Each structure stands twice: as structure tokens, then as C-alpha cells.
Amino acid sequence: MGQGFLQIGLTLCIVIAITPLFGKYIARVFLGERTLLDFLMNPIERSMFVLAGVRRKDDMAGSQYIRSVLFTNLIMGISVYFLIYFQRLLPWNPNGFGAPNWDVLLHTTISFVTNTDQQHYAGETTLSYFSQVAALGFLMFTSAATGLAVGIAFIRGLTGRRLGNFYVDLVRGITRILLPISIIGAIALLVAGVPQTLAKTMDVTTLEGGTQYLARGPVASFEMIKLLGENGGGFFGVNSAHPFENPNGASNLIEMIAMISIPAALIYTYGIFANNIKQAWLLFWMVFVIFVVLVGVTAVGELQGNPLVNNAFGLEQPNLEGKEVRFGWVQTSFWAVMTTATMSGAVNGMHDSLMPPGLFSTLFNLFIQVIWGGQGTGTAYLFIYLILTVFLTGLMAGRTPEFLGRKIEKREIVLASVVLLIHPILVLIPSAIALAYPITLSGISNPGYHGISQVVYEYASAAANNGSGLEGLGDNTRWWNLSTLVSLIGGRYIPIIAILLLADGMSRKQPVPVTPATLRTDSLVFTSITAGVTLILGVLTFFPVLALGPIAEGLKLASGS
Helix, strand or coil, X not given: CHHHHHHHHHHHHHHHHHHHHHHHHHHHHHCCCCXXXXXXXXXHHHHHHHHHCCCCCCCCCHHHHHHHHHHHHHHHHHHHHHHHHCHHHCXXXXXXXXXXXXXXXXXXXXXXXXXXXXXXXXXXXXXXXXXXXXXXXXXXXXXXXXXXXXXHXXXXXXXXXXXXXXXXXXXXXXXXXXXXXXXXXXXXXXXXXXXXXXXXXXXXXXXXXXXXXXXXXXXXXXXXXXXXXXXXXXXXXXXXXXXXXXXXXXXXXXXXXXXXXXXXXXXXXXXXXXXXXXXXXXXXXXXXXHHHHHHHHHHHHHHHCCHHHHHHHCCCCCCCCCCCCCCHHHHHHHHHHHHHHCCCCXXXXXXXXXXXXXXXXXXXXXXXXXXXXXXXXXXXXXXXXXXXXXXXXXXXXXXXXXECCEECCHHHHHHHHHHHHHHHHHHHHHHHHHHHCHHHHHCCCCCCHXXXXXXXXXXXXXXXXXXXXXXXXXXXXXXXXXXXXXXXXXXXXXXXXXXXXXXXXXXXXXXXXXXXXXXXXXXXXXXXXXXXXXXXXXXXXXXXXXXXXXXXXXXXXXXXX
């Protein structure tokens, strides 16, 4: 236990240390300043832009940026769908896999295009190496870069700059950030014991004389971009709980740092764009404190264990169900909170086995989406809450709401409301439909309060573009494959459209001179109010679900029934 908490502390210290360094680097990349990779990447990027007919200095309006995002994502999705569909005819398929069922294939394609990577299949028995690398691996880079580009465009708009060029941002996000770090990280995972091979499944004769089949493949390269890009989809069915994806404590540490590095750094990047590092650190510590509290809540729940089991056998032990012995309950608790906080969705233990406090924390992260938030878009959501806080406090104080010297008016509040309200709509309505038909549709394996959590978690994970799940749910059915598409697509693209329109409007506003009456947003008091508004809005919106799910389940266990 002590070693686990020591690793948590080490991970958090590394995050704090690298945030300003990585944040500065990301800012330099998207401000067009010189970086260490210029000599290598400039010729490559120039060639790509010439071939694509893109001029780097051509800024886009909000509508143009939106059309570019939607068009490129549509083309990438269609291309990947047919790559997987024809995988039996393509190379790197030593196991001879054919095409999955059309509904599984459609769900998988859209899930990876939207940076969700929700999986209703087992990768090692469904997809060829070519499909894993050339199709899903390709989307892991492009979907992550899409979210990163949108987040940067939003920051530009808030700080009075033009939104930029989506194609330039997409390419630079890959060539300057995702690709070089993924190469270094994949090498580190190779050293830690993660395999990287195109050899077919290994046949092993057991001591009893039977045959065991060991799946393998190009795992290390897949694993790194999966975590760095907040993708989360596993090469194997059990994701990072598999010893080939995450063999030991060293790989676990590398993968957790990869998960949180970009979302944390983007807050600092905003501070550079806004020329207000103080506010960036205040927001960083606000998110950090809430994150640590959720880790504590989850860890305490797992440490106390299941009272029904402990009382029945006279034990006092943590909850060990669904945990990998090489990580234990401490690291599983930490990972569970981080993967839902960063919208990664990767798992190193089974979330369905978490105690009610852990379910509360993970669901809370999926509902709020800003602790730390998804790739790029999570940072945008954080500033949506900030804008709403400016509006509310401005009204209460009798001052004109302003953010970074620009007035917050009706249009901004309407668009911010769309971002916040679309999420509960896409979670609660389909959950209600599924729960209304528990036998034919829901696939619940554990009826009662936990079953409610299973259903709501699935749609919350889809709408938040997270991808993790409570795998006791029978989700590999046509109902789940198709119904979650609504949450996947709506949860990804409706907020992106609203975010970019809001940023475009803010970029066109004339700055207002700062006066003594101007509400300062870089103070501890205002940051505390922002935290309160964020928690209140998130909890109130989803409180009935939390009350009927993990809270009720926790009370039932505590009562011994």
C-alpha cells in the first residue's frame, strides 16, 4: 500500500514539473515560433501543404474551421470503415480475420473517429494487425490532433486572435507533438517489456499437454498513442490490464504520465496565449485539487473493501476484485480516476468491480468533463465554465460581464449553454429508454442500483468521448452498437461546433479598456467561485442518477443488505 501511494505522489510531482515545460512547447508550436524539430519537420510539412493545396498563413473563420473538421473526419471515417471491411484481403493478417458484423464495424469506426475508442469487441480476436495499425492507429493520431486543434483554436479566439487554419493545426499537432513523443514513448515501453511484432498468435503447450494461444502484435506503438492522444482503445480486450500492454510498474507510470500530460499542459499553454500565467496556475491548481480529492474518495472506498464479503468471512481487506496483482488496489484506483478525468478511457483494472465511491468518482468525471478533460476539448469546456462564472458573478455584482477584455453577451451564453446541456441530453434520454426495457435492451448483468450505473456509464462514456465501460454490461448487441452512436456523434461534434462559433465571436469583439470596475478573473476568490459553479452545475444536473446509482448502492452495502 505504501509503495502504491508513493507512486501516486511521484506521478503527481512529475506532472507538476513537466506542465510548464510542455505547456511552453505546445504554445511555441501553435504560435508558429521556433522549436527543436524545425529542421526535421519543416520540409515534411511544406511538402504536405503543397500537395494538399494548403497555405499556412490562410486563417479560417469559425464556419470554415467547422466545415474542415467535419469534412476531414467524415472522409477519414469512410476510409477506415472500408479498410477494416476488406481486412481479409489486406496484408498483416496472419490469423486470417474477416470483417466484423456491420453494426460492430460502424460503431468501432465512429467510436475511433470521435476519439472515444469505445470497444464492443476484443481486438486480438477481431482485427488484423493492419487494421489495428493502419486503420485504428491512424485514427488515434488524427482524432487526437483534431481535438487538440479545436482546443487551440478556442484559446486563440478567447485571446483575441484569429482561429487559425485547421489543416495546419492538424498536421503540426501530429508532426510536432503526437508523433515524436509516441516514438520515444513506444521505445520506452519496449524496454519495459511491451511487445512489438508482426508474428502471428503463438501456440504454447501447457504442462498438462494442452494448447494455449498467446495473442501478440505491434502493441508498443499502438499503446503509446492510445494514451498520449486520450484514445484509450486497447489492442487486447482487457486493455491496459493485459500484461502485454502494461507489464509492470514502470510501464504503468509511463502510461499514466502520457495520459495526463497534454490536458495539464494545455492549461499552461492558455496562460501563455493570454499573457496571464497567474490565471493558468490558479486554474491548474483548481483542477488538481478536485482531482486529488476524487482519487482519495476512490482509494478510501477500495481500502475499506466490500463489507458484505468482509463480514461474511471475518476479514478486513481491501476490495481486490477486478484488480491486477502487479498494480493492486491503490494503482487501480488512481488509474480509474485519471482515465475518466482525462477522457482517455483506458483501464488497468475492471471499473465494474469498483466500490460505490469509485463509481461515484468515475461517473462524476464523465459528467463534468473538465478534470482534466479530453484532448483539447476538455480545456475548452473548462473555459466554458469560466465564462459562465464571469456572467453569473457579473450579474450578482452589477457589472458588465467581461472575459479577457471582451464582453460576454447573449450569443456567448447561448453557445456555452449548448455545450453544457447537450451532454445530459445525450446521456439521460437514451439511458431512460434502455432502463425502460431491461430484458430486451439493457443487457444489465447486475440488477438494482449497480445496473443503473452500468447503463448510465455506457452512455456517459460515449457522450464524453471517453470509451471506458462497466463491462458487466452486455454491450455487444445491435441496440448498444447503434444507440451509442447518437451519443458518440452528438457528444463530439455538437460541442465542437458551439465552441468554435463562440471562439469566432470572441475573436471579433473589440477589447474593452480595463477599469477599476473590471471583474478580475485571475484571483483566488474568482477561481474558488469557478470551482463552486462547476461542481454545482455538474452535480445538480446528474444528481438523480448519482443518487439512484452509486450513492444508493453504497448505502445498501453499508446497511449490510
